[in-house]
Amino acid sequence: xxxxxxxxxxxxxxxxxxxxxxxxxxxxxxxxxxxxxxxxxxxxxxxxxxxxxxxxxxxxxxxxxxxxxxxxxxxxxxxxxxxxxxxxxxxxxxxxxxxxxxxxxxxxxxxxxxxxxxxxxxxxxxxxxxxxxxxxxxxxxxxxxxxxxxxxxxxxxxxxxxxxxxxxxxxxxxxxxxxxxxxxxxxxxxxxxxxxxxxxxxxxxxxxxxxxxxxxxxxxxxxxxxxxxxxxxxxxxxxxxxxxxxxxxxxxxxxxx
Numbered sequence: 001x002x003x004x005x006x007x008x009x010x011x012x013x014x015x016x017x018x019x020x021x022x023x024x025x026x027x028x029x030x031x032x033x034x035x036x037x038x039x040x041x042x043x044x045x046x047x048x049x050x051x052x053x054x055x056x057x058x059x060x061x062x063x064x065x066x067x068x069x070x071x072x073x074x075x076x077x078x079x080x081x082x083x084x085x086x087x088x089x090x091x092x093x094x095x096x097x098x099x100x101x102x103x104x105x106x107x108x109x110x111x112x113x114x115x116x117x118x119x120x121x122x123x124x125x126x127x128x129x130x131x132x133x134x135x136x137x138x139x140x141x142x143x144x145x146x147x148x149x150x151x152x153x154x155x156x157x158x159x160x161x162x163x164x165x166x167x168x169x170x171x172x173x174x175x176x177x178x179x180x181x182x183x184x185x186x187x188x189x190x191x192x193x194x195x196x197x198x199x200x201x202x203x204x205x206x207x208x209x210x211x212x213x214x215x216x217x218x219x220x221x222x223x224x225x226x227x228x229x230x231x232x233x234x235x236x237x238x239x240x241x242x243x244x245x246x247x248x249x250x251x252x253x254x255x256x257x
Contacts, residue, residue: 031212031215031216032213032216032217032246033213033217033219033220034217034220035213035217035242035243035245036185036188036217036220036221036224036238036239036242037221037238038241038242039237039238039239039240039242039244039245040224040237040238040241040242042124042241042242042245043120043234043237043238043241046123049120049123052116053116053117053119053236053240054116054237056112056115057116057232057233057236058233060105060108060109060112061105061229061232061233063104063108064101064102064104064105065101067100067103068097068098068100068101069097070100071093071100072093072096072097075089075092075093075096075097076089076090076093077089077090077093096163098173098176099163099164102162102179102180103159103162105180106155106158106159106162106180106183107155107159109183109184109187110144110145110147110148111144112236113144113187113188113190113236113240114140114141114143114144115137115140115141117240118140118191118194118195120241120244121192121195121243122134122195124244124245124248125195125248128248128249130248132195133195139198140194143198143200146200147190147203147204150200151186151190151204151207154186158179158182158183159179161175161176161179162175162176174222174226177222177226178222180225180235181217181218181219181221181222181225181235182214182215184218184235184236184239185214185215185217185218185243186207186214188236188239188240188242188243189206189214190206191240191243192240192243192244192246193206193207193247195244196247213246217239221235221238221239224238
């Protein structure tokens with residue numbers, strides 16, 4: 001099993017059960033696989049946010065691609081390998097190369113979310129008439145690093161899945177893509193929750209409460225993530241906008257009697 005950052009968290013009655021007055025129980029309890037695609041539709045309908053939300057992602061992709069090429073080049077079979085052994089080594093090299101790029105992506109993602117995509121959450125909240133806080137950038141980065149520490153078991157688990165999938169040869173990209181989508185969706189939900197509270201314990205509880213929809217959304221986004229370069233550029237803003245829309249459109253929390 002993959003280590004889960006959400007294990008051991010206090011129970012929460014849906015994502016809105018994390019904080020009094022936050023979006024509520026019924027709207028967010030059932031797994032919803034299509035929230036990332038609604039987020040992509042919102043992002044595409046607002047062109048003024050395209051460049052503002054993508055400025056950092058190409059740099060991360062360039063770094064990931066550099067690592068991927070270096071790993072693939074180092075593992076590529078030489079002339080001393082022939083027959084089925086050559087094909088196996090080639091598949092292994094491609095799998096490990098892809099997994100290495102995914103590893104860079106998963107490590108850099110929290111900082112990218114904090115620096116480049118927080119404004120998307122604010123835009124969605126303004127559109128729905130919700131209050132928007134403007135904390136100092138230092139506090140935003142500190143909160144992102146705190147959540148990185150709290151979700152480290154989950155990240156290491158999915159990183160292990162991504163790297164280990166390299167041993168599967170040609171099947172590695174699909175497994176590594178799913179690992180990428182799960183971690184990216186988790187960070188997107190945390191970014192949306194971060195607009196309402198900076199408390200890392202509450203944010204982690206909200207991730208635990210929304211675990212089913214995170215995995216469902218990650219699975220639904222596999223076709224987009226499978227598009228080379230373009231898919232990885234669109235994946236983070238689509239997930240962040242989708243998570244922000246889910247929270248903004250949920251009805252008020254039903255108080256317990």
